[in-house]
Amino acid sequence: MIICKTIFNIYIDQEKNSSFTKANIVSNRVRFQLASDRMSEEWIQTSVRDYSKEINSRIIVVDKDNKVQLDSHNSFVGDKFYHDEIVEALKGENSSGIYNFKQSGRVMYISVPVIVNNKIVGAVLLSTSIEHIHDEVKHIWRKLELISGISMIVIAVIVFLFAGVILKPLNDLKNTINKVTQGHLEEKVNIKSNDEFKEVAEAFNMMITKLEEVDNQRKDFVANVSHELRTPLTSIKILSESLINQDTFDKDIYKEFLIDIDSEVDRLNNIITDLLTLVNLDKEKLILDNKVTYINYLLEKIVSRMEPIAKQKNIELKLILNEKIQIKIDEGRMQQAIINIIDNAIKYTQPEGIIEVELYKKEKHAIIKILDNGVGIPEDKLPYIFERFYRVDKARSRNTGGTGLGLSIAWEIITSHGGTIDVDSQVGVGSIFYIKLPLEK
Ligand SMILES: Nc1ncnc2c1ncn2[C@@H]1O[C@H](COP(=O)(O)OP(=O)(O)OP(=O)(O)O)[C@@H](O)[C@H]1O
Ligand SMILES: [Mg+2]
Structure with a gap:
């Protein structure tokens, strides 16, 4: 509705301006005749009536006493006019007004003074129908309504x-x-578009794949744990049942069986300790109690601790310290990692074997090399030895009491220090483990 009013006002202003110009033209034409009272019929015809037809407006001219001297429609000649517009014009002001008459509809009155020698001698009143403006605005409004209706439908679609x-x-x-969420981790989002949604979908699919992997690892882990715990428990059960079912009491058999039960209990205990270590490593991966430590002293401490175990198998345990190396590590954890590797070297080396623990620097890294001339690891098994519960020779590991957790614990500890662990091994020749720790940390 506001638009409608604005359009109407623009049209009215235009009409008003052009009417003032026309009224001024009439005022100019009549001023001398009005002043001299000489208005011939011919002059009226040409100057007023014809012009009135031309501009489509009624022209009325009054003298300074408000008396109509000229009317293009003739009917008001001699009457006195006191319209507001004429009163204003006779005071020297241009004036206009809009009226709505029952008979003639909407009309615009325009009035200007007639001036001769700086004196107001009368006024011109132009009466113009503005019905056509109304019709025009109505027409525009209807068109606007139609356009906005169509636009709204198009926008909605x-x-x-x-x-x-x-x-x-x-x-x-x-x-x-x-x-x-309901547990179907195999589900994937399938978005064909090529925009941000596709990127979100890909990131989401990657996340589910990772979740699936973690979930499978968890299932494997639980299965392995149950299996590893069940084996010693089964032994204990068999041993204790056979003791219960014995009718006679043979002290030696009892002692032998109880020693076996005791070693199975130790085994259970070791597995649980290792499992707890792994769980804690998972939880505290980033909370290392790092302190500047001389690795030399740490290795001396470890080797003297392992020596008695090596001696039991007549294995020579050598320590070669080439230089003093200081590094920031969690001493307790690092000691556990190195012990696990030396423990393997002792476990998987025949009696009379040799084990060398060596420390040296290489390109901003401290290297701890642990060499043995033991059974070695087949090349195709090497990629798996750091996995939880993995053992190359399950039968032999059982005799040596292994669970397959030692190297995965070592791996977790070393990688959480920003280091790496590598192996070189040859069956029947021996193995070399390299622990590589960054010096600047
Ligand atoms: N120095 C080595 N020589 C030969 N084989 C090795 C050596 N170190 C590790 N292995 C092989 O890698 C496997 C995994 O070692 P890991 O230390 O993780 O387990 P484990 O020694 O069997 O048991 P755990 O250390 O948990 O008591 C071992 O079972 C063994 O087969
Ligand atoms: Mg081990």
Whole structure:
């Protein structure tokens, strides 16, 4: 409605301006005749009536006493006019007004003074119908209504279509999330578009794949743990049942069986200790109690601790310290990692074997090399030895009491220090483990 009023006002202003110009033209034409009272019929015809027809307005001229001297329609000649506009014009002001008459409809009155020698001698009143402006504005308004109606329908259709296009991938994502939440980790989002949604979908799919991996690892881990715990428990059960079922009491058999039970209990205890260590390493990966430590002294301490165990198998345990190396490490944890590797070297080396522990620097790294001339590891098994519960020779490991957790613990500790662990091994020749720790940490 405001637009309608604005358009109407613009038209009215235009009409008013042009009417003032026309009224001034008439005022100019009549001023001498009005002053001299000489108005011939011919002059009236040409100057007023014809012009009135031409501009489509009624022209009325009054003298300074408000008396109508000229009327293009003739009917008011001699009457006295006191319209506001004429009164104003006779005071020297241009004036205008809009009226709505029952008979003639909407009309605009324009009035200007007639001036001769700086004196107001009368006024011109132009009466113009503005019905056509109303019709015009109404017409424009109807067109506007039609255009805005069509535009709204078009916008609604576009919004509807786009909403479908935009919401579909979001809906797909939501449905997949719901399925994943219910445990279907094999579900993937399938978005064909090539925009940000695709990137989100890809990131989401990667996340589910990772989750699936972690979930499988967890299942494997639980299965392995149960298996490892069950084996000693089964032994204990068999041993204790056979003791219970013995009718006679043979002290030696009892002692022998109880020694076996005791060693199975030790085994259970070791497995549980290792498992707890791994769980703690998972939890505290980033909370290392790092202190500047001389690795030389740490290795001396470890080797003297392991020597008695090596001696039992007549294995020579040598320590070669080439230089003093200081490094920031969690001493307790690092000691455990190195012990696990030396413990393997002793475990998997025949009696009379040799083990060398060597420390040296190489390109901003401290290297701890642990060499043995033991059974060695087949090349195809090397990639797996750091996995939890992995053992190359399960039968032999059982005799040596291994669970397959020692190296995974060592690996966790060394990598959490920003280091790496590598192996070189040859079956029947021996193995070399390299622990590589960054010097500047
Ligand atoms: N120095 C080595 N020589 C030969 N084989 C080795 C050596 N170190 C490790 N292995 C092989 O790698 C496997 C994994 O070692 P890891 O220390 O993780 O387990 P484990 O020694 O069997 O048991 P745990 O250390 O948990 O008591 C071992 O079972 C063994 O087969
Ligand atoms: Mg081990």
